[in-house]
Amino acid sequence: MAQPAGGEAGGGGDADLGRYRSPLVSRYSSPEMAFNFSEAKKFSTWRRLWLYLARGERMLGLPITEEQLQEMESQLENIDYKMAAEEEKKLRHDVMAHVHTFAHCCPKAAAIIHLGATSCYVGDNTDLIVLRDGFDILLPKLARVISRLAGFAQEHAAHPTLGFTHYQPAQLTTVGKRCCLWIQDLCMDLRNLERARSELRFRGVKGTTGTQASFLQLFEGDHSKVEELDRLVTEMAGFQQTYMVTGQTYSRKVDIDSVAVLSSLGASVHKICTDIRLLANLKEMEEPFEKEQIGSSAMPYKRNPMRSERCCSLARHLMMLVLDPLQTAAVQWFERTLDDSANRRICLPEAFLTADVILSTLQNITEGLVIYPKVIERHIRQELPFMATENIIMAMVKAGGNRQDCHERIRVLSQQAAAVVKQEGGDNDLMSRVRSDPYFSPIHGQLQLLLDPSSFIGCAPQQVVRFLEQEVGPMLVRYASQMEGKVELEL
Template sequence: MSDYDKYTTPLSARYASKEMSHIFSTRNRFSTWRKLWLNLAIAERELGLDVVTEEAIKEMGAHLTITDDEIAAASAQEAIVRHDVMAHVHTFGETCPSAAGIIHLGATSCFVTDNADLIFLRDAYDLVIPKLVNVIDRLSKFALQYKDLPVLGWTHFQPAQLTTLGKRTTLWIQELLWDLRNFVRARNDIGLRGVKGTTGTQASFLALFHGDHDKVEALDKRVTELLGFDTVYPVTGQTYSRKIDIDVLAPLSSFAASAHKMATDIRLLANLKEVEEPFEKSQIGSSAMAYKRNPMRCERVCSLARHLGSLFSDAVQTASVQWFERTLDDSAIRRISLPSAFLTTDILLTTLLNISSGLVVYPKVIERRIKGELPFMATENIIMAMVEKNASRQDVHEQIRVLSHQAAAVVKEEGGDNDLIERIKKDDFFKPIWNELDELLDPSTFVGRAPQQTEKFVNNDVKQALEPHKQYINDEKVQLNV
């Protein structure tokens, strides 16, 4: 049967990076099991179990990366014994005959399956954190570049007071900074299950060490150290608490909301022809409409962000139904939801890196839209200027009201441009401020402290948040495969 006759997930086959795909790959999973068995054996020998020989440890260390033939052999064995861990114990033992009798000594299946999962979760966070740092860094540069460019603000997707393009970008960045904080917290909170035995009581290891509780505790600590973890969960059932998966997936789900919001904003701006995602020279927007420049990258972000957000419920529901020391109804769903969450996060960040590196801005379109709405927004300034010329506020208000409605009718009923200012320039009532109208309509005077807020936010808040991760920042071009 050809691979083309089988379903493959597009997460790994089409979108995700090879690095993230490797973490959750078959070879890495089973090779990590071997690493766990090796480190258990090393710690057991260090603590006085002479049955674990130096020859066994050396032989295991020489065969940590499982081969294709060994994977096939383990699969054949699993079909007989119906137990994946024991199939790999058997296969590893055939490869390392001097260690065959001590592989998995004192351990339960979750020693390898759960500890391996925790290693994968930690390693996966180590991949996505640098990517998120670079998305923030590139958006920050964009924000500073356009900190002074006035744009029409939108509330309820209706024209509102002006802001700047840089200030709008800081709203995306601020949410991503919170995501970075959450990613780092979740990553650093991940501990190891350690060596806890079948129901978490460490009874098997207590028997191995003839009732020596100190050595059992030392074994737990030493295995944790050998695997590069700072902490081990002090108590477990047969598995580590599935509540840990909630803590791991929650930040990813929250990030999905940030990514979706940013991509949606860019899609709306693309419709307004103010800002667009990168569009390659040979890219085709539509098979029928050759002129189209569809925001396919942002649409992909929105699509996959919805998927990522939904995976959080898998962790919540699974954790809530774990009976006593464990059940096995967590196994199948976790094989899907945990890799999917990180593969999807990886894809979203790669796509956002591509987008944030090549956003296209159209200042003339932005300027035209502002000119179409600014006259209405400037009416309060015009009223104040007239009052300073000793006009009655009520009289000015009435004159502005009448002219504004006339101009609005031209825009809405005739499809014309907003001609309120031309009407004011032709009305002798407003003659005292005719020479001030250009100043009163300067868009830069309507953006408040947006430029200053942007500059301070990037140079203070963003800089401080990225400082611990500055070694990850780069200018590498991110090219999407599809």
């Protein structure tokens, strides 16, 4: 559905500055996601659903004319919002306000608009359409992030870097292998979003408490026509299936499924961007930094990872939003209660808008990630001698030495080198001590080889290649036509 003119996110005149506007729309989100949750999309979809209902009812024999249908179709986008607001203020009912507003511009069709339906026919079915379209916006964005990271991982598949456990130096890994840990989480998210999208069904035409009693009455007790109407409207709305049983609403567990996968995505993005922030502190990796960007108003030298910080900040909000649909589903009394409405008006749009923001921002980050090999090498040099002690012991044993004697000698030298690093702030001089100790003379010629970082990365490069080829590549095939385009952040 095309976005109407003037529908850009964050637009508005000076009068808007005197009212709160959600930063998700005014500052961050994409125009397409902002429009997906807009009033224009919502109310024009209501009208479209009324048209589908009337069209289906005519096909099944109710006295509705083609002229009435054409009149409705001609007015789908011609919504008098001022009149609708006045009607809602008077009626205290948003759906009936829009029924009256639609009827006002469709005098010939007025009598058959909303025939047999309840408010949730337009409300819930529109929500399901919007959720479906929201996933369709997010999925290619997530695929693009995975694709960008896959290119980065492939480029650095064999580039040794210091690994960390407990944020303490551990065995070496590679830059590409670490990136694959991020990609794997995002691939799980891609599968989760695809599943949630594919499992969405339509509420269809179910009536006031889900029994379809009003439609059975319209069709004079013909159950087959009631079922066929449900099928026709569902098909016109672009869905393959309906929820076979509902109360007045579709089960609010559907909202849990939708928001849960987005909250899970938020956790993945938070972890990735936290890693980037920590690596930025180590000066091993940086997100894009604009030529005129200011990192601090007081400290001109700073290059803060503000994009990653923004992702973490918004991801925390996204992770918390799943609590809303969980509690809403838990307190839906019997066939429905209205305490879901106000909550869902907030949490569902915010979940998709927030996911949209963090994916766009993460794409921008991944399209400009840089590493600093010399810094990475320096950190490896500082820690690798300690990690190489076992290799040194094994080499000495092969040269005829005694393992226990060698272990004690290397232990003493390691403690001396550690004291230089920790107490004096010096560089790790363990290898200099080994080279100057006659005991290790049988392997002095091997030390350079024993300290080659590439001998400490195990199967990391091969793992990267296999993972990208066998898992990531096939997942991205269906999005191949949507991979183009870079993200430029305005703020």
